[in-house]
Amino acid sequence: MNAVLRSIHDNDTAPLAVRGLSHGYEDSAVLSGVDLALEPGNVLGLIGRNGAGKSTLIRAMLGLLPPRTGECTVFGEPALKLSDRTKARMAYVPQQPEALAWLTARQMFDYVGRFYPTWDAAFAKTTLERWQIAPDKLLGKLSPGERQRVDLIRALASRPELLVLDEPAAALDPVARRELLREIALRAGEAGTSVLFSTHIVSDLERVASDIAFLHDGKLLLHCAVDETKERFARLWMPAAMSAAAPSAVLGRHRHDDGSLSLVVERDANGRWPEASRLPGVRLDALGLEDLFVEIAG
Numbered sequence: 696m697n698a699v700l701r702s703i704h705d706n707d708t709a710p711l712a713v714r715g716l717s718h719g720y721e722d723s724a725v726l727s728g729v730d731l732a733l734e735p736g737n738v739l740g741l742i743g744r745n746g747a748g749k750s751t752l753i754r755a756m757l758g759l760l761p762p763r764t765g766e767c768t769v770f771g772e773p774a775l776k777l778s779d780r781t782k783a784r785m786a787y788v789p790q791q792p793e794a795l796a797w798l799t800a801r802q803m804f805d806y807v808g809r810f811y812p813t814w815d816a817a818f819a820k821t822t823l824e825r826w827q828i829a830p831d832k833l834l835g836k837l838s839p840g841e842r843q844r845v846d847l848i849r850a851l852a853s854r855p856e857l858l859v860l861d862e863p864a865a866a867l868d869p870v871a872r873r874e875l876l877r878e879i880a881l882r883a884g885e886a887g888t889s890v891l892f893s894t895h896i897v898s899d900l901e902r903v904a905s906d907i908a909f910l911h912d913g914k915l916l917l918h919c920a921v922d923e924t925k926e927r928f929a930r931l932w933m934p935a936a937m938s939a940a941a942p943s944a945v946l947g948r949h950r951h952d953d954g955s956l957s958l959v960v961e962r963d964a965n966g967r968w969p970e971a972s973r974l975p976g977v978r979l980d981a982l983g984l985e986d987l988f989v990e991i992a993g
């Protein structure tokens with residue numbers, strides 16, 4: 696089977712869970728049969744190429760769009776019918792925040808803060824200063840990176856139990872990105888915040904994520920602990936003369952001009968690599984996370 700899926704437990708308290716999720720726009724399918732759960736206290740990095748369906752998956756998980764098929768729950772509640780209590784436990788930052796553009800950051804925080812019993816006004820104020828954002832400038836007049844930072848502060852200041860960030864680093868400079876990653880790690884480590892974030896930046900994922908979910912062609916290709924990937928997956932190179940013996944169940948396959956094959960393979964349940972790796976002339980190479988991503992999605 697060309698997929699490694701972590702099974703979903705019947706765990707009502709999973710901050711986020713989807714089962715059998717399919718979605719599309721007009722005639723095109725974007726997601727098909729996705730099963731995924733975010734376990735409490737985990738930091739799950741969702742990775743995939745442009746257009747893989749990451750934002751669509753996140754929006755469906757949060758009940759912001761009705762899926763064609765499947766079930767989505769947030770803390771055990773159907774995502775399309777969340778109670779105010781559950782909404783107050785979570786914070787979401789979309790890829791391109793646009794809401795409330797006519798307010799200043801200070802006004803937005805005053806307004807939004809009223810909806811959250813856990814609102815940390817001191818954090819919002821000091822982080823706004825630390826991140827050097829003018830508190831009295833209209834949000835609509837901030838640069839995309841500044842706007843994204845304001846929304847991140849808004850999300851973090853609500854002290855959510857569940858934090859969902861759709862490409863939070865997209866508009867951030869390297870210093871801001873580093874600060875955000877530090878904050879995510881801090882929240883997960885000290886407060887047990889569960890985090891789902893999508894990204895294209897593999898190094899960000901390696902820095903903070905405990906788990907990785909890899910979306911490709913509308914399917915979840917793999918979902919596992921980040922630390923496991925190096926042990927579990929490798930590149931199998933087979934010379935042209937041996938390529939007929941290539942295993943069929945692989946995560947990625949690339950034929951070179953000279954007829955040799957590069958395959959992404961996985962250990963079986965007993966921890967063994969495919970038989971073909973023991974053939975003469977065949978080579979097994981370790982794969983870093985970035986290489987794994989490129990080999991599968993490239």
Ligand SMILES: Nc1ncnc2c1ncn2[C@@H]1O[C@H](COP(=O)(O)OP(=O)(O)OP(=O)(O)O)[C@@H](O)[C@H]1O
Pocket residue numbers: 720721725743744745746747748749750751752790
């Ligand atoms: N409202 C919409 N109407 C029609 N098609 C859409 C809509 N939203 C997304 N799509 C399409 O669905 C596919 C998945 O989009 P989505 O934004 O979920 O991908 P993504 O993985 O988040 O991409 P990126 O990494 O570029 O942000 C794309 O082909 C996109 O063009």
